[in-house]
Amino acid sequence: MRIKILFAVLLFTFVFGNLPARAQWNPLNPVTDFKQQQDGVQFTRKSGVIKLQVCSDSMVRVIFSPASTIPNLKNQVVIKNQWPSVPFTVQSSDKDITLTTDALKVAVTRKDGSVDFYDLSGNKLFEQTEATLTPVVVNGENTYHSELYSKLWGSYEGFYGLGQHQAGVWNYRGEEVDLSQDNTNISIPFFLSSNGYGLFWNNTSRSRFNNRFLNALYLSSEVADAMDYYFIYGPAFDKIIAGYRELTGAPPLFGKWAYGFWQCKNKYNTQAEIEGIAQKYRDLHIPADNIVQDWFWWNIMGEPRFDKSRYPDPKGMFDKLHADHFHVMISVWPSFRPGSETYDDMARKGFFVAKSVTPGFHPAGQAIYDAFNPAARKYYWSLMDNGLFKLGADAWWLDTDEPETEDRETNILVNNKVFPGSGARYANTFPLLHTTGVYEGQRAETDQKRVFILSRSAFAGAQRNAVTVWSGDINADWVFLKKQIPAGLNYSLSGLPYWTTDTGGFVTGNPDDPKYRELFVRWFQFSTFNPILRVHGTRVPDQNELWSYGPQAEKILVNFDTLRYRLLPYIYSLAWMTTSQAYTPMRALVMDFRTDTRAANIGDQFMYGPALMVNPVTEPAVNSRQVYLPDSQWYDFWSGVSFRGPQTVSAAAPLDRIPLFVRAGSIVSLGPKMEWSTQMPEDPIELRVYRGADGDFTLYEDENDNYNYEKGVYATIPFHWDEARQSLTIGARKRTFPGMLQSRTFQIVFVGENHGVGIAASDRPDKIVQYSGSEITIKP
Numbered sequence: 001m002r003i004k005i006l007f008a009v010l011l012f013t014f015v016f017g018n019l020p021a022r023a024q025w026n027p028l029n030p031v032t033d034f035k036q037q038q039d040g041v042q043f044t045r046k047s048g049v050i051k052l053q054v055c056s057d058s059m060v061r062v063i064f065s066p067a068s069t070i071p072n073l074k075n076q077v078v079i080k081n082q083w084p085s086v087p088f089t090v091q092s093s094d095k096d097i098t099l100t101t102d103a104l105k106v107a108v109t110r111k112d113g114s115v116d117f118y119d120l121s122g123n124k125l126f127e128q129t130e131a132t133l134t135p136v137v138v139n140g141e142n143t144y145h146s147e148l149y150s151k152l153w154g155s156y157e158g159f160y161g162l163g164q165h166q167a168g169v170w171n172y173r174g175e176e177v178d179l180s181q182d183n184t185n186i187s188i189p190f191f192l193s194s195n196g197y198g199l200f201w202n203n204t205s206r207s208r209f210n211n212r213f214l215n216a217l218y219l220s221s222e223v224a225d226a227m228d229y230y231f232i233y234g235p236a237f238d239k240i241i242a243g244y245r246e247l248t249g250a251p252p253l254f255g256k257w258a259y260g261f262w263q264c265k266n267k268y269n270t271q272a273e274i275e276g277i278a279q280k281y282r283d284l285h286i287p288a289d290n291i292v293q294d295w296f297w298w299n300i301m302g303e304p305r306f307d308k309s310r311y312p313d314p315k316g317m318f319d320k321l322h323a324d325h326f327h328v329m330i331s332v333w334p335s336f337r338p339g340s341e342t343y344d345d346m347a348r349k350g351f352f353v354a355k356s357v358t359p360g361f362h363p364a365g366q367a368i369y370d371a372f373n374p375a376a377r378k379y380y381w382s383l384m385d386n387g388l389f390k391l392g393a394d395a396w397w398l399d400t401d402e403p404e405t406e407d408r409e410t411n412i413l414v415n416n417k418v419f420p421g422s423g424a425r426y427a428n429t430f431p432l433l434h435t436t437g438v439y440e441g442q443r444a445e446t447d448q449k450r451v452f453i454l455s456r457s458a459f460a461g462a463q464r465n466a467v468t469v470w471s472g473d474i475n476a477d478w479v480f481l482k483k484q485i486p487a488g489l490n491y492s493l494s495g496l497p498y499w500t501t502d503t504g505g506f507v508t509g510n511p512d513d514p515k516y517r518e519l520f521v522r523w524f525q526f527s528t529f530n531p532i533l534r535v536h537g538t539r540v541p542d543q544n545e546l547w548s549y550g551p552q553a554e555k556i557l558v559n560f561d562t563l564r565y566r567l568l569p570y571i572y573s574l575a576w577m578t579t580s581q582a583y584t585p586m587r588a589l590v591m592d593f594r595t596d597t598r599a600a601n602i603g604d605q606f607m608y609g610p611a612l613m614v615n616p617v618t619e620p621a622v623n624s625r626q627v628y629l630p631d632s633q634w635y636d637f638w639s640g641v642s643f644r645g646p647q648t649v650s651a652a653a654p655l656d657r658i659p660l661f662v663r664a665g666s667i668v669s670l671g672p673k674m675e676w677s678t679q680m681p682e683d684p685i686e687l688r689v690y691r692g693a694d695g696d697f698t699l700y701e702d703e704n705d706n707y708n709y710e711k712g713v714y715a716t717i718p719f720h721w722d723e724a725r726q727s728l729t730i731g732a733r734k735r736t737f738p739g740m741l742q743s744r745t746f747q748i749v750f751v752g753e754n755h756g757v758g759i760a761a762s763d764r765p766d767k768i769v770q771y772s773g774s775e776i777t778i779k780p
Contacts, residue, residue, distance in 0.1 A: 026132060031110045034097050036090050039083065041099055042070070045113050048133070052108070052115075055083045055230070057101040059243050062115060064131045064227040066144060071225050075204060076433065077461045078247050104233050117197065117231055125197045127151055131227050138205075138223050139415055139424040146203070146224035150217040157195040158600050160590060162209055163188035163458075164471060164491035164499070168483040170588075170603025172490075174214050179207040179428065181402040181411060181457050184472030187428055188460050188494035190244055194590060194600050196235025200244055200460070202228040204429045206414065223425045237493070237591045242582035244495040249464025251497055253579050255450040255705035257327045258395070258468075259571050260289030260677045261561050262534035264329075265544035266506070267294035271311040277545060278326045282675065286546055286558055287565045289676045291321065292329045292397065292536070301366070302336030302343060304387030318392030325676040329395035329454065330388055334380075334403055334434055338365040342383065351376040353423065354416045361406065368403045368412060371430055373419035377437030384438065385445060395452035396438055401431045402457045431457040432465070439465035447707040454532075458496055468498035468532050476505025476516070476537060481523050482618040486603035488530065489588040497578045497585060500532040508538045511548040518620055518655065521553050525658040526616040528560045529608040531585050556656045562673060563759045569669040569682050569699060574609045576700035576714075585609055593630040596646070602628055610697070611666035611690070612637070615651060615659035625659055627651045633664035633692035640753040642692065662751070664692030667719045667728075669699055670761070678704055684745035686765070687719065688756045689728055695721040702737050713737045717771075726779060733773040743772045750780045 033044040040060075043050040051070045053061040063070055074081060088101045096107045105118040115128040129151040133144040159172040162179065164186040169175055172191070179187035189201035191209065201207060205223035219229075232243035245251075263281065268274040274293060281288045299307050306314045321328050336343045336352070346352060352367040370376045384396070405412040413423030413430060420426065435453050442451045451466040458469050471487055474480045488499045504520040511517065527533050535544055546557045564571075577583035584591065587607040593599035605615045605627065613634065615627045629645035636643070636651070637660035643649060651659035662668065667689055671682040685699075702714035718731035728748065747765035749756035756762050767778050 026130065028112050031097070031108060031113050034092075034108075038085070040088075041090055041097065041108075043097070043108055043113065044068075050108065050113060050115070050131075052099055052106055053083075054086045054088050054099070054101060056243070057086055057088075058103040058233040058239070059246075060099075060101075060104065060106055060117075060231050062128065062227070062229055062231060064133070066133045066226070073202070073226060073228050075202070076436070077204060077429065077459065078202060079249050079461070079464070080247055106231075117233070119196075119233070119235075125195050125233065126193070126199065126231065133224065133227060139417075139422040141223070141422040141425065143223045143425070144225065145220065145222060146227045147218060147220040148227060148229070150219075152211075152215045152217055155195070155215075157193045158590070159191050159193055159209075159211065160588065161188065161191040161198070161490055161494040163494050164469065164487045166471075166474070166480075166483055166487060168479075168486060170486035170489070171601055172209065172211065174211055175209075176212045177209040179209060181428055181431065181459075183400075183402060183404060183456065184474055186458050186469055186491065188458070188491075188496065189428075190460060190494050192237055192240055192493055194594055196233065196240075196594065198232040198234070198237075198240035198244060200230040200232065200247065202230060204426050204459070205424055206411070206427050222427075223422070235594070237594060238582065238584065241493070241495050241584060244460075245463065245582045248461040248495070250582065251463040251578055252466050252707075253450060253575055253702075253709060254452050254466065254468075254498075255327070255394075256568070256572055256677045257289040257705065258450075258452045258532065259568060259575060260533070261287055261564060262290040262292060262329070262500075262532065262536075263288050263545065264292035264294065264534060264536040265542070266536065266538040267296065269310060271313065271317045275317060275320055278321055278324050280545070280547075282324055284547065285675055287561050287673075287675050288326070290327045290329060290395070293331060294397070294536075295331045295333070295399065297330070300337050300340045301333060301362075303340040304332065304383050315391050322392060325679070327394035328392065329397050329452070330393045331397040331399050332384060332388070333399055334369055334371065334401050334430075335362070336367045336369060337363055338367075343367070346376070346379065349375070349379070351379060353418055354412050370419050371433040371437060372426060376419070377433065378441070381437050381441030385441060389442065389445065394449065395454065397454045398431075398434060398438065399456055401434045401455055403430050429459050431455055432459040432462050435462055435465040435467050439467075443707075448705075450705055450707065454500075460495070463496045463498070467496070468500055469496070470534065470536075471499070471501045473506040474502060476507060476509040476519070478519060478618060478620055480505055481519065481526070481616075482604070485526070485606070485616060485618070488586060489603060489606055492531075492584050492586045493588060493591070497583070498531045499586060500530050500534045501527060502537045503527040503533075503535040504537045504539075504544070506537050508540060511539055511541065511543055511550075514550075515620065517549045517553045520549055521556050521655060522617045522658075524557050525560055526614070528564050528658075529586075529606075529612065529614040533561075533564055559656070559759055560658075565674050565677070566670045566672075566759065566761075567668075568674075568677060569671045569685055570609060570611070570697075573669070573698060573700040576716075577698075589628075589630060596630050598628060598646070599630045607663075611662050611668050613661040613663065615661070617653050617658060622653060623655075624650050624653050627659050627661065629661065634661040635664065635690050635751055636660075636757075637662055638758055640751050640755055640757045642753075662688075662690050664690050665695030665721060665723070666690040667695055667697040667721055669697070669719075672761070681741055681744075683741055684747050684768075686747045686749060686761050687728075688749045688751050688762075689721055690751050691721070691723065691726070694723050701740065703739060708737070715740055728778045730769070730771055730776045730778070732775045743770060745769070746771055748778055
């Protein structure tokens with residue numbers, strides 16, 4: 001048997017390993033000369049030039065230009081264009097020219113200009129086998145169609161990221177993905193490989209990732225002046241994502257309230273209704289921080305004035321909701337209907353991209369504004385500022401910002417002009433520029449309220465605009481619940497950390513139907529461990545509050561809502577890690593177990609932070625599910641029973657429980673029960689210590705809702721568990737902020753079977769310590 005396997009391997013190597021590197025239908029484009037430069041190497045080819053720009057020891061930018069020089073390729077996506085000098089060496093042979101940094105080797109083959117990337121041990125990571133730029137005319141512009149071909153024979157890598165897509169696919173090996181914005185599909189031209197690298201395809205037009213044939217990867221774009229991409233080596237996925245965010249920007253912190261519960265439906269219709277719902281949450285003591293006013297609160301779309309027949313006192317509404325400790329998010333569209341002074345003024349100023357022709361759901365003449373025009377963005381923000389922000393609005397729901405183009409497949413930008421030129425060139429970036437205008441507008445207005453944007457679409461860089469996306473107008477069924485998990489995980493792996501979904505699906509659910517109640521409960525359990533917890537959707541009858549699903553479901557929903565609030569010290573600390581350390585809170589298993597082939601191919605389990613493994617139930621009428629535990633010790637959150645991975649277990653999943661496991665070495669901070677995020681100081685904090693491995697966690701605190709943290713106004717408390725010494729160290733507090741607790745109580749629980757388990761605080765903590773900022777060491 002061994003001889004047969006060896007023969008098969010040798011045959012594969014002989015037949016496929018020696019295939020010509022290039023396709024047979026294009027002429028060779030050899031390297032004729034090269035020149036070392038301060039920041040890399042430029043290669044002259046028979047046709048065009050290639051530039052390898054060394055951005056860091058683990059990031060190399062590759063530009064292929066059809067001209068004899070490298071064009072200026074700055075865009076509004078990449079915000080870091082100047083890099084410090086990085087040591088590298090260049091070696092030349094008859095075969096190739098090799099650039100070597102402290103982390104990478106990049107070899108350019110003389111005979112054909114192919115570009116190969118290796119780690120320092122000589123393992124091939126990625127191969128740019130061929131690059132072509134074909135002259136085309138797109139939307140009246142003379143440009144190029146760019147295409148990269150990468151030969152994958154012999155590679156077993158998986159591909160992840162590319163934004164959010166709804167085919168239910170987790171690993172994109174063997175798949176094709178159109179990178180074009182659409183409702184429920186968010187296109188980010190960035191993918192990661194289980195080989196330990198990422199590739200950011202720096203192009204803003206409609207593009208494609210094509211790996212339909214397993215052994216060939218094609219990356220292509222509709223409009224290009226040159227081929228331009230960044231190769232980022234990890235091999236840890238966190239390091240790759242850190243590289244992407246260094247290029248495109250870091251996500252700011254949201255106000256603490258944003259990490260609590262968001263109540264929403266399609267839609268509240270009156271001021272009295274939305275005020276009454278908020279009041280009932282407080283009367284029933286159900287935790288909630290946010291309530292949302294969906295569309296058609298206006299007189300006419302595009303003019304931010306409340307319909308006074310239904311909202312007689314908008315300022316009074318905001319004031320009352322704030323007094324009840326609710327933050328308010330308002331739905332705002334990028335569309336403008338004719339019949340208002342605003343519409344006429346924007347038309348005169350040339351602020352519209354296009355207008356609809358035939359009446360349908362929207363009237364003829366409805367226009368999309370030009371978010372690419374800086375003056376139009378400022379105008380748009382001024383409408384929101386004067387009509388909503390100054391009244392008290394706290395957050396922005398930027399709906400339909402792909403932008404939505406009903407009844408046609410082609411994005412409306414593709415065959416229209418925008419402020420910089422052809423819309424086809426910028427077709428994927430409308431949501432980036434749209435959110436940029438709102439983010440920069442609010443930041444210029446005040447530094448006392450953090451920006452929160454909920455957007456239906458996004459592009460690379462949108463994370464720097466305080467954007468959370470939701471997964472769009474999805475169906476309310478088990479099929480789409482299951483699809484949301486890989487959709488959210490791939491989106492998170494695309495470098496944008498904040499994602500949520502319409503819990504229960506957008507269309508359509510019946511809260512009185514027992515089968516739909518089960519679906520809603522399972523979906524809410526999953527959403528509890530999303531970066532943002534939010535319910536929304538169209539319901540018949542028209543109710544979508546946590547009490548709408550009957551007493552049994554309400555009890556379960558409120559319990560998970562309570563767990564979310566107890567976890568806020570942990571969640572807010574993850575948020576700080578996301579802002580300051582390029583962390584990703586919703587983590588596919590491949591992020592932490594990349595070399596475990598089985599873990600790398602699981603798309604329906606994930607880590608929420610370093611501690612919690614979440615295993616959603618996506619089938620009806622079941623009371624258990626199979627859970628794969630990678631190589632570590634794991635604790636059942638509900639029972640404290642420990643398991644040693646790697647193994648697959650059948651985890652109990654009655655309707656009131658989602659299988660949840662905690663990794664050994666975790667230190668999980670849980671606060672007291674609260675009805676909103678800042679109801680009281682987070683004291684005492686229960687520290688659950690899951691023994692079995694060394695572990696660290698840092699508790700982060702600040703003033704909750706301003707930008708003083710950017711000036712260093714915050715505090716951190718480090719925790720360390722030493723497994724060998726069986727000791728927990730609460731380190732010295734660093735920094736301070738106004739209102740900080742000078743002294744606090746930690747209730748320490750060393751988790752074991754039926755001890756320190758479930759949602760409620762332990763009534764038998766192992767140690768209770770008073771902490772005033774100095775280091776303390778505790779033993780069980």
